[in-house]
Amino acid sequence: MxxxxxxxxxxxxxxxxxxxxxxxxxxxxxxxxxxxxxxxxxxxxxxxxxxxxxxxxxxxxxxxxxxxxxxxxxxxxxxxGLVFVPDDRALFTTLTVEENLRLAVKSRRNWAAARDTVLGHFPELDKRLKVPAGALSGGEQQMLAIGRALVQNPKVLLIDELSMGLAPVIVERLxxxxxxxxxxxxxxxxxxxxxxxxxxxxxxxxxxxxxxxxxxxxxxxxxxxxxxxxxxxxxxxxxxxxxxxxxxxxxx
The missing domain is CATH 3.40.50.300 (P-loop containing nucleotide triphosphate hydrolases)
Incomplete structure:
Protein backbone atom coordinates (compact mmCIF):
# COMPACT_ATOMS: atom_id res chain seq x y z
CA MET A 1 0.00 0.00 0.00
CA GLY A 81 -4.00 16.73 -1.36
CA LEU A 82 -4.89 17.29 2.31
CA VAL A 83 -8.34 18.64 3.19
CA PHE A 84 -9.39 19.64 6.71
CA VAL A 85 -12.97 19.79 8.03
CA PRO A 86 -12.88 21.77 11.31
CA ASP A 87 -15.31 21.27 14.17
CA ASP A 88 -17.20 24.49 13.27
CA ARG A 89 -17.55 23.21 9.65
CA ALA A 90 -16.40 26.60 8.23
CA LEU A 91 -19.30 26.89 5.78
CA PHE A 92 -20.25 30.06 3.96
CA THR A 93 -23.57 30.37 5.75
CA THR A 94 -25.10 33.02 3.45
CA LEU A 95 -24.33 30.98 0.33
CA THR A 96 -26.49 28.11 -0.81
CA VAL A 97 -25.54 24.45 -0.57
CA GLU A 98 -24.82 24.45 -4.30
CA GLU A 99 -22.66 27.56 -4.08
CA ASN A 100 -20.64 26.11 -1.21
CA LEU A 101 -19.97 23.00 -3.26
CA ARG A 102 -19.18 24.88 -6.48
CA LEU A 103 -16.55 26.95 -4.72
CA ALA A 104 -14.70 23.79 -3.74
CA VAL A 105 -14.71 22.22 -7.21
CA LYS A 106 -11.44 22.95 -8.96
CA SER A 107 -12.87 22.87 -12.48
CA ARG A 108 -16.33 23.83 -13.72
CA ARG A 109 -16.20 20.84 -16.04
CA ASN A 110 -16.14 18.58 -12.98
CA TRP A 111 -19.18 20.16 -11.33
CA ALA A 112 -21.83 17.64 -12.47
CA ALA A 113 -19.76 14.63 -11.39
CA ALA A 114 -18.85 16.30 -8.10
CA ARG A 115 -22.49 17.11 -7.34
CA ASP A 116 -23.58 13.56 -8.14
CA THR A 117 -20.87 12.18 -5.83
CA VAL A 118 -22.04 14.33 -2.91
CA LEU A 119 -25.71 13.57 -3.47
CA GLY A 120 -24.89 9.88 -3.79
CA HIS A 121 -23.50 9.95 -0.26
CA PHE A 122 -26.00 12.49 1.09
CA PRO A 123 -29.29 12.35 -0.86
CA GLU A 124 -30.84 14.52 1.86
CA LEU A 125 -29.07 17.52 0.28
CA ASP A 126 -30.73 17.07 -3.12
CA LYS A 127 -33.77 19.19 -2.20
CA ARG A 128 -31.61 21.65 -0.25
CA LEU A 129 -29.25 22.76 -3.03
CA LYS A 130 -30.80 26.25 -3.23
CA VAL A 131 -31.04 26.69 0.56
CA PRO A 132 -28.48 28.89 2.39
CA ALA A 133 -26.08 26.77 4.42
CA GLY A 134 -26.98 28.74 7.54
CA ALA A 135 -30.58 27.53 7.26
CA LEU A 136 -29.66 23.85 7.30
CA SER A 137 -29.97 21.57 10.31
CA GLY A 138 -26.78 20.61 12.13
CA GLY A 139 -26.73 17.23 10.44
CA GLU A 140 -27.25 18.73 7.00
CA GLN A 141 -24.47 21.24 7.63
CA GLN A 142 -22.08 18.43 8.50
CA MET A 143 -23.11 16.57 5.35
CA LEU A 144 -22.35 19.70 3.35
CA ALA A 145 -18.99 20.20 5.09
CA ILE A 146 -17.96 16.62 4.33
CA GLY A 147 -19.36 16.84 0.80
CA ARG A 148 -17.42 20.04 0.15
CA ALA A 149 -14.27 18.24 1.27
CA LEU A 150 -14.95 15.23 -0.94
CA VAL A 151 -15.40 17.23 -4.15
CA GLN A 152 -11.76 18.30 -3.74
CA ASN A 153 -10.70 14.65 -4.23
CA PRO A 154 -8.49 14.57 -1.14
CA LYS A 155 -5.65 12.14 -0.65
CA VAL A 156 -5.89 12.80 3.09
CA LEU A 157 -9.06 13.93 4.86
CA LEU A 158 -8.92 15.30 8.41
CA ILE A 159 -12.21 15.62 10.30
CA ASP A 160 -12.39 17.26 13.71
CA GLU A 161 -15.30 16.31 15.99
CA LEU A 162 -17.78 15.20 13.34
CA SER A 163 -20.41 14.64 16.05
CA MET A 164 -20.22 18.16 17.50
CA GLY A 165 -23.79 19.21 18.33
CA LEU A 166 -25.35 16.22 16.56
CA ALA A 167 -27.67 13.51 17.81
CA PRO A 168 -26.06 10.04 17.97
CA VAL A 169 -28.45 8.75 15.30
CA ILE A 170 -27.03 11.34 12.85
CA VAL A 171 -23.47 10.37 13.76
CA GLU A 172 -24.35 6.73 13.06
CA ARG A 173 -25.55 7.85 9.63
CA LEU A 174 -22.46 9.90 8.78
Whole structure:
Protein backbone atom coordinates (compact mmCIF):
# COMPACT_ATOMS: atom_id res chain seq x y z
CA MET A 1 0.00 0.00 0.00
CA UNK A 2 1.02 3.61 -0.59
CA UNK A 3 1.89 5.85 2.34
CA UNK A 4 0.09 9.19 1.93
CA UNK A 5 0.77 10.92 5.26
CA UNK A 6 3.81 10.74 7.51
CA UNK A 7 4.79 12.88 10.45
CA UNK A 8 7.94 12.27 12.42
CA UNK A 9 8.94 13.47 15.89
CA UNK A 10 6.31 16.19 15.69
CA UNK A 11 6.12 18.77 18.46
CA UNK A 12 3.05 20.99 18.20
CA UNK A 13 1.70 23.87 20.20
CA UNK A 14 1.08 27.57 20.33
CA UNK A 15 4.34 29.00 21.69
CA UNK A 16 7.94 28.05 20.95
CA UNK A 17 9.52 25.84 23.59
CA UNK A 18 6.18 24.87 25.13
CA UNK A 19 4.72 22.06 23.02
CA UNK A 20 1.39 20.60 24.02
CA UNK A 21 1.95 17.60 21.71
CA UNK A 22 5.34 15.90 21.89
CA UNK A 23 7.20 13.39 19.72
CA UNK A 24 4.12 12.53 17.68
CA UNK A 25 4.73 9.97 14.93
CA UNK A 26 2.17 8.85 12.38
CA UNK A 27 2.17 6.89 9.14
CA UNK A 28 -1.11 6.66 7.25
CA UNK A 29 -1.72 4.41 4.27
CA UNK A 30 -3.96 4.96 1.28
CA UNK A 31 -7.54 4.03 2.21
CA UNK A 32 -6.78 3.80 5.93
CA UNK A 33 -9.13 5.30 8.52
CA UNK A 34 -7.48 6.32 11.79
CA UNK A 35 -9.50 7.21 14.89
CA UNK A 36 -7.55 9.85 16.84
CA UNK A 37 -8.96 9.59 20.35
CA UNK A 38 -8.36 11.08 23.76
CA UNK A 39 -9.94 13.22 26.48
CA UNK A 40 -10.63 16.93 26.05
CA UNK A 41 -7.40 18.90 25.99
CA UNK A 42 -5.27 15.93 24.92
CA UNK A 43 -3.98 17.74 21.81
CA UNK A 44 -6.08 16.12 19.08
CA UNK A 45 -7.17 19.34 17.39
CA UNK A 46 -3.65 20.73 17.73
CA UNK A 47 -2.37 17.73 15.77
CA UNK A 48 -4.92 18.26 12.99
CA UNK A 49 -4.20 21.98 12.73
CA UNK A 50 -0.48 21.25 12.49
CA UNK A 51 -0.91 18.55 9.86
CA UNK A 52 -3.08 20.94 7.84
CA UNK A 53 -0.46 23.67 8.03
CA UNK A 54 -2.77 26.02 9.89
CA UNK A 55 -0.46 25.89 12.92
CA UNK A 56 3.34 25.86 12.47
CA UNK A 57 5.02 22.80 13.94
CA UNK A 58 7.56 23.44 16.67
CA UNK A 59 9.71 20.47 15.62
CA UNK A 60 9.54 17.51 13.31
CA UNK A 61 8.33 16.94 9.76
CA UNK A 62 5.05 16.40 7.91
CA UNK A 63 5.02 14.65 4.52
CA UNK A 64 2.00 14.31 2.24
CA UNK A 65 2.36 11.79 -0.57
CA UNK A 66 6.14 11.98 -0.28
CA UNK A 67 6.41 15.76 -0.29
CA UNK A 68 7.50 17.56 2.87
CA UNK A 69 5.21 20.41 3.87
CA UNK A 70 6.79 23.57 5.25
CA UNK A 71 5.69 24.33 8.83
CA UNK A 72 2.60 26.51 8.84
CA UNK A 73 2.19 26.27 5.06
CA UNK A 74 -1.51 25.50 4.65
CA UNK A 75 -1.41 26.06 0.92
CA UNK A 76 1.34 23.48 0.55
CA UNK A 77 -0.69 20.94 2.52
CA UNK A 78 -3.75 21.66 0.38
CA UNK A 79 -1.80 21.38 -2.86
CA UNK A 80 -0.45 18.06 -1.61
CA GLY A 81 -4.00 16.73 -1.36
CA LEU A 82 -4.89 17.29 2.31
CA VAL A 83 -8.34 18.64 3.19
CA PHE A 84 -9.39 19.64 6.71
CA VAL A 85 -12.97 19.79 8.03
CA PRO A 86 -12.88 21.77 11.31
CA ASP A 87 -15.31 21.27 14.17
CA ASP A 88 -17.20 24.49 13.27
CA ARG A 89 -17.55 23.21 9.65
CA ALA A 90 -16.40 26.60 8.23
CA LEU A 91 -19.30 26.89 5.78
CA PHE A 92 -20.25 30.06 3.96
CA THR A 93 -23.57 30.37 5.75
CA THR A 94 -25.10 33.02 3.45
CA LEU A 95 -24.33 30.98 0.33
CA THR A 96 -26.49 28.11 -0.81
CA VAL A 97 -25.54 24.45 -0.57
CA GLU A 98 -24.82 24.45 -4.30
CA GLU A 99 -22.66 27.56 -4.08
CA ASN A 100 -20.64 26.11 -1.21
CA LEU A 101 -19.97 23.00 -3.26
CA ARG A 102 -19.18 24.88 -6.48
CA LEU A 103 -16.55 26.95 -4.72
CA ALA A 104 -14.70 23.79 -3.74
CA VAL A 105 -14.71 22.22 -7.21
CA LYS A 106 -11.44 22.95 -8.96
CA SER A 107 -12.87 22.87 -12.48
CA ARG A 108 -16.33 23.83 -13.72
CA ARG A 109 -16.20 20.84 -16.04
CA ASN A 110 -16.14 18.58 -12.98
CA TRP A 111 -19.18 20.16 -11.33
CA ALA A 112 -21.83 17.64 -12.47
CA ALA A 113 -19.76 14.63 -11.39
CA ALA A 114 -18.85 16.30 -8.10
CA ARG A 115 -22.49 17.11 -7.34
CA ASP A 116 -23.58 13.56 -8.14
CA THR A 117 -20.87 12.18 -5.83
CA VAL A 118 -22.04 14.33 -2.91
CA LEU A 119 -25.71 13.57 -3.47
CA GLY A 120 -24.89 9.88 -3.79
CA HIS A 121 -23.50 9.95 -0.26
CA PHE A 122 -26.00 12.49 1.09
CA PRO A 123 -29.29 12.35 -0.86
CA GLU A 124 -30.84 14.52 1.86
CA LEU A 125 -29.07 17.52 0.28
CA ASP A 126 -30.73 17.07 -3.12
CA LYS A 127 -33.77 19.19 -2.20
CA ARG A 128 -31.61 21.65 -0.25
CA LEU A 129 -29.25 22.76 -3.03
CA LYS A 130 -30.80 26.25 -3.23
CA VAL A 131 -31.04 26.69 0.56
CA PRO A 132 -28.48 28.89 2.39
CA ALA A 133 -26.08 26.77 4.42
CA GLY A 134 -26.98 28.74 7.54
CA ALA A 135 -30.58 27.53 7.26
CA LEU A 136 -29.66 23.85 7.30
CA SER A 137 -29.97 21.57 10.31
CA GLY A 138 -26.78 20.61 12.13
CA GLY A 139 -26.73 17.23 10.44
CA GLU A 140 -27.25 18.73 7.00
CA GLN A 141 -24.47 21.24 7.63
CA GLN A 142 -22.08 18.43 8.50
CA MET A 143 -23.11 16.57 5.35
CA LEU A 144 -22.35 19.70 3.35
CA ALA A 145 -18.99 20.20 5.09
CA ILE A 146 -17.96 16.62 4.33
CA GLY A 147 -19.36 16.84 0.80
CA ARG A 148 -17.42 20.04 0.15
CA ALA A 149 -14.27 18.24 1.27
CA LEU A 150 -14.95 15.23 -0.94
CA VAL A 151 -15.40 17.23 -4.15
CA GLN A 152 -11.76 18.30 -3.74
CA ASN A 153 -10.70 14.65 -4.23
CA PRO A 154 -8.49 14.57 -1.14
CA LYS A 155 -5.65 12.14 -0.65
CA VAL A 156 -5.89 12.80 3.09
CA LEU A 157 -9.06 13.93 4.86
CA LEU A 158 -8.92 15.30 8.41
CA ILE A 159 -12.21 15.62 10.30
CA ASP A 160 -12.39 17.26 13.71
CA GLU A 161 -15.30 16.31 15.99
CA LEU A 162 -17.78 15.20 13.34
CA SER A 163 -20.41 14.64 16.05
CA MET A 164 -20.22 18.16 17.50
CA GLY A 165 -23.79 19.21 18.33
CA LEU A 166 -25.35 16.22 16.56
CA ALA A 167 -27.67 13.51 17.81
CA PRO A 168 -26.06 10.04 17.97
CA VAL A 169 -28.45 8.75 15.30
CA ILE A 170 -27.03 11.34 12.85
CA VAL A 171 -23.47 10.37 13.76
CA GLU A 172 -24.35 6.73 13.06
CA ARG A 173 -25.55 7.85 9.63
CA LEU A 174 -22.46 9.90 8.78
CA UNK A 175 -19.52 7.81 10.00
CA UNK A 176 -20.08 4.87 7.61
CA UNK A 177 -19.85 7.32 4.71
CA UNK A 178 -16.20 7.93 5.64
CA UNK A 179 -15.55 4.20 5.59
CA UNK A 180 -17.14 3.96 2.14
CA UNK A 181 -15.11 6.90 0.83
CA UNK A 182 -11.87 5.37 2.09
CA UNK A 183 -12.68 1.99 0.57
CA UNK A 184 -13.83 3.29 -2.82
CA UNK A 185 -11.46 6.19 -3.44
CA UNK A 186 -8.36 5.34 -1.41
CA UNK A 187 -8.67 8.54 0.61
CA UNK A 188 -6.94 8.25 3.98
CA UNK A 189 -8.99 9.63 6.87
CA UNK A 190 -7.98 10.93 10.30
CA UNK A 191 -11.06 11.16 12.46
CA UNK A 192 -11.18 12.96 15.81
CA UNK A 193 -14.31 11.75 17.58
CA UNK A 194 -15.68 11.52 21.13
CA UNK A 195 -18.09 8.69 20.29
CA UNK A 196 -15.33 6.15 20.76
CA UNK A 197 -17.08 2.90 19.85
CA UNK A 198 -18.78 4.44 16.79
CA UNK A 199 -15.42 5.75 15.59
CA UNK A 200 -13.66 2.43 16.15
CA UNK A 201 -16.38 0.60 14.22
CA UNK A 202 -15.44 2.41 10.97
CA UNK A 203 -11.69 2.69 11.55
CA UNK A 204 -8.75 0.45 10.72
CA UNK A 205 -6.44 1.78 13.40
CA UNK A 206 -6.71 3.97 16.48
CA UNK A 207 -4.43 6.15 18.55
CA UNK A 208 -5.09 7.62 21.99
CA UNK A 209 -3.51 10.90 23.05
CA UNK A 210 -3.32 12.00 26.67
CA UNK A 211 -1.59 15.22 27.73
CA UNK A 212 -0.08 15.46 24.25
CA UNK A 213 1.52 12.01 24.36
CA UNK A 214 0.64 8.89 22.38
CA UNK A 215 -0.27 6.46 25.15
CA UNK A 216 -1.97 3.73 23.12
CA UNK A 217 -2.03 2.65 19.49
CA UNK A 218 -3.29 -0.41 17.67
CA UNK A 219 -5.91 -2.03 15.47
CA UNK A 220 -9.33 -0.48 15.95
CA UNK A 221 -10.97 -3.89 16.20
CA UNK A 222 -8.65 -4.91 19.04
CA UNK A 223 -9.29 -1.73 20.98
CA UNK A 224 -13.05 -1.97 20.39
CA UNK A 225 -12.97 -5.44 21.91
CA UNK A 226 -11.30 -4.22 25.09
CA UNK A 227 -12.97 -0.99 26.32
CA UNK A 228 -11.00 -1.21 29.59
CA UNK A 229 -7.78 -0.69 27.64
CA UNK A 230 -9.07 2.60 26.23
CA UNK A 231 -10.48 3.64 29.60
CA UNK A 232 -7.07 3.11 31.17
CA UNK A 233 -5.43 5.17 28.43
CA UNK A 234 -7.90 8.03 28.91
CA UNK A 235 -7.51 8.04 32.69
CA UNK A 236 -3.78 7.44 32.81
CA UNK A 237 -3.72 3.87 34.14
CA UNK A 238 -0.80 1.73 33.10
CA UNK A 239 -2.78 -0.38 30.67
CA UNK A 240 -2.18 -4.06 29.99
CA UNK A 241 -0.88 -6.13 27.07
CA UNK A 242 -3.30 -7.01 24.31
CA UNK A 243 -2.67 -9.01 21.14
CA UNK A 244 -2.05 -6.70 18.20
CA UNK A 245 -1.97 -3.55 20.33
CA UNK A 246 1.17 -1.53 20.81
CA UNK A 247 2.28 -1.33 24.42
CA UNK A 248 1.49 2.15 25.83
CA UNK A 249 4.34 4.61 25.98
CA UNK A 250 5.28 6.42 29.17
CA UNK A 251 2.42 8.66 30.25
CA UNK A 252 3.32 12.29 30.79
Missing amino acids: TTVLTCTELDAGYSQGRPCVRDFDLELQEGEVLALLGPNGAGKTTVLLTLAGLLPSLRGTVDIAGHQVKPGHARGASEG LPVLRTVADTTGTAVVLVEQHVQLALAVSDTALVLRHGTNVLQGKASDLAGDPKLIEDAYLGAAGHPHPGVAEPSTVA
